[in-house]
Amino acid sequence: YKSQEYNIGPSYACPVSDSLSFGLTMYIHYKTREEILNQLFQYFGPMQETDLTTVNIEESEWGVRPLMGCLLKIKPIHCSFGFSLSRTFIVNRDYNYRYVRSYNQHDEEFPEDDYFELLEFTEISEAKREYPYVASVGAAFSKPPFMITGNLTWYSQTDRKDDNATPSTFPTKEFFNGALGLEYHFLTRYTLRLGLFTDYANSETSTIQPTETREVIDMYGGGASVSYERENKFVTVGCIYSRGDGQAALGDFGFGEKQWEEATIDVKKSILILYLSMSM
Numbered sequence: 001y002k003s004q005e006y007n008i009g010p011s012y013a014c015p016v017s018d019s020l021s022f023g024l025t026m027y028i029h030y031k032t033r034e035e036i037l038n039q040l041f042q043y044f045g046p047m048q049e050t051d052l053t054t055v056n057i058e059e060s061e062w063g064v065r066p067l068m069g070c071l072l073k074i075k076p077i078h079c080s081f082g083f084s085l086s087r088t089f090i091v092n093r094d095y096n097y098r099y100v101r102s103y104n105q106h107d108e109e110f111p112e113d114d115y116f117e118l119l120e121f122t123e124i125s126e127a128k129r130e131y132p133y134v135a136s137v138g139a140a141f142s143k144p145p146f147m148i149t150g151n152l153t154w155y156s157q158t159d160r161k162d163d164n165a166t167p168s169t170f171p172t173k174e175f176f177n178g179a180l181g182l183e184y185h186f187l188t189r190y191t192l193r194l195g196l197f198t199d200y201a202n203s204e205t206s207t208i209q210p211t212e213t214r215e216v217i218d219m220y221g222g223g224a225s226v227s228y229e230r231e232n233k234f235v236t237v238g239c240i241y242s243r244g245d246g247q248a249a250l251g252d253f254g255f256g257e258k259q260w261e262e263a264t265i266d267v268k269k270s271i272l273i274l275y276l277s278m279s280m
Helices: none
Strands: 002-008 011-015 020-043 047-074 079-086 089-107 115-125 134-143 146-155 175-186 190-199 214-230 233-249 265-279
Touching: 190 233, 214 265
Parallel strands: none
Antiparallel strands: 002 020, 011 020, 020 047, 047 079, 047 089, 079 134, 089 115, 134 146, 146 175, 175 190, 190 214, 214 233, 233 265
16 A cells, blocks of 8 residues: 655745734645555365455545635733634546456366356546545643643535446545643653544445445544753654544455455554654
8 A cells, every 4th residue: 555645835924913823825735546455365175266356546636725824822821822724626636446356266076167267347537536624723822831732623524526336535524633732841851742632534334335445433542752852952752542443344355254245344443653753
C-alpha cells in the first residue's frame, strides 16, 4: 500500500487589530494511491486446490483546497480562540481497478479431470470524489507554567459519486472529532505534554458494499511526551496510543468460513506509536 498527498500553495494574513487577524491559503491538492492485495489458498490432499486472488488499484487526483481562518487573542485573560473552514474540490481524477482470480484443481488419481479457471476484469472511473467541508474551532489558555488547549472539528456529509460494481468512492457521514491538550513546563528546560483525542470513522457500516474491502472503526486515544531544551535545541520522546471497535468488509479477501460471506465482521483495532525527535 502506498499513498502520497501534497498540498502546496500561497498564504496571506491580514491583521485587523492587535488581537484579531484573518488568513487565507489556496492549496493545490495532488494525491496518488497504489494498493496491491494478494491472497493465496492451497489445499493438499487427494484433490489439490490452489486459489489465487490479486487486486491492483491505482488512483490519482488533483484539485484545489481553499482554507480561511481567523485568530482572536484576549490578552487580559491569556486566552486565544481560532476558527478555520476548508474544502477540497477535485478537478480531475483517474481510477483503475484490476481484479484477477485463478483457480486450479489437480486430482492425482485422475489427472485427466484437472480443472483450471481464470477470471479477470478491469474497472475504470473518472468520477470526482466529493470531499467534506471541514470546520474547526479551537481555544488555548496559558498561565505559566501551564497551557491548556482544545479543539473541535466538524465534517459535513458527502455522497458517493460513481456507479462501479466495486465502488471507487463512498459516501461519508456528518460527524465531529475533538482533542484536549495540557502542556506543563518544569525544571526550567523540560516540557511535559499530555493529550486526549477522538478519531471517528467518516462513514456508516450500512454504506459498505459487498465487493468492497473497507473498515469502519471509531478510534479514541491519548498521547504523552517530554521535551528537553538547551540553546534552542530540542529533544522529544513520546508515545501515542489509540484503540477502537467497529466493522469491516473483507470482500474477496476473507478467510475460512468468512471467505465468501458478504456480511461485515466485528473488528478491534489498536495502534501504538513510539517516537524520538530532535530539532536544532
